[in-house]
Amino acid sequence: MSALNNTHYQPPFFILKGIPGLESAHIWISIPFCILYVTAVIANSIIIFIIKTEASLHQPMYFLLSMLSGTDIALPTSVIPKMLGVLWFNSREIYFDACLIQMFFAHTFTIVESGILMLMALDRYIAVCNPLRYTSILTNPLFVKMALAVFLRSVLVITPIPFLVKRLPFCISDVILHTYCEHMSVAKLACADIRVNIVYGVIIALLVIVLDILIIALSYLLILKAVIRLSSKEARVKAFSTCTAHVCVIAVFYTPMLFTAVLQRVGHTLSPYVHIIVANLYLIIPPSVNPIVYGVSTRQIRERVRKVLCTERAFPLKDT
Template structure:
């Protein structure tokens, strides 16, 4: 497990410790995480199936929602199954290459979801501020191109993290005090300078989040300006209702992320176990809650889910 301090090597595998200090409670901690993960997978799968099978939902808003649901399945799947393996079976080993793949996929897919939320804000802006040209502006071809750009942006910008870490020598131990291969947790094990990797990772993450949040804020500022100018209370209420679900999803996605970043800055005052738990909640709570938010707030999806349950109930009777 441990390498001599004067030896530089690349470990064949790392050891993921889970949540240090809470090893005795791993089984109990796994229960809510497993429940949230199952909820996220089933809920988002239902959203995807409904959108795919209902031709009336083949619209820009639901195309973007299907992208969001896909990300909400992929992101926790990168982390939670391995975490549950640690908690349930003590399966702590992860191959060096697999660790880097997990790290890049987790960060890149999170960046993709941020980009999708930004595209959804642009969609809501077009729907509210320019409704007559909504379908002509947001065509399927344009949405496909924007979606592809968001995917490429996340992948191309975070893939270099693996290259930067792979070229570093590791002469400390190979024990990662985390449940998954988070960038800084891996980088800190290197025995060479990690300044380039740290600066690059933080710069890319900060730039993407700042850009996406600025676009979202601008979109909703323009939406608000348009809505307050509407003369009818019913029209204002309808315009606001079309944005409610998206605003809730934005809050659930960015608030835990900002909290995680804040905890990293004041980590000397916060228990490492708290930081690890919050980091994992950041990856699992939004995917688990998003289908519920859209299922409750979106009439078409709510009615479709209700009809499915009624059909199943009728068949069982």
């Protein structure tokens, strides 16, 4: 009986394997991830600073963009620093509770980002289909309520996941075949039935991610219908241009997510490192690309950056 109890326990810590099969290339693999992470933090910080300091950008569209940038800093920060520790310094241990905390934040900010993209699609729908009523419909109090609802939804749907993992008994194996504490990668280590974890993960995917995608698709179908009705070609081009950046960001965020989901279902013949690399790219590519897309596509942000650069050239810092 004592031996049985010793084989079912919660380990004090897990061992993050990193990228199985590519251990000899960990240093080289970490370089692009590090560059992308630094780019994400710096570029998104610039976006937030510009929106905060430029009074003309204090509008719902740009508040949503600042929320997206904040999420794009928080999401990779919950994963990448520890991942780099694994790849650079072989610092593989992560305490059990720390693993659950990382799991919570990684999945929560993923759901938050999906919700923000959904709100941005609704914002573009109102701006294109009801431009004259835009400010009266999307008021600041309504915007705050929607943003708070997106955040609370994410917290509420993800909060059960750490508890579902914590209730599981674990066997001798404590090696996570991943670079971070992804829900199912940890749950699969348990020596118990994990069908509840699997079903709950599917429910989240269907009721949150798929619902957001459907709302985004419906918004853009209505936008397309409204734009086609415009008589002027210039008006149609202008209407489409206001949505270009958002469409690019949607593609960058959801494409790797769907690709990861497909790999998990049908990619069993592929090497494990393919799944892990794709999962990590899914967490770092959107945060590093989004601010560049909006910086290039949004005239107000481009002009603000140009203004800052011109000011520095006109009044260069002098040595004291």
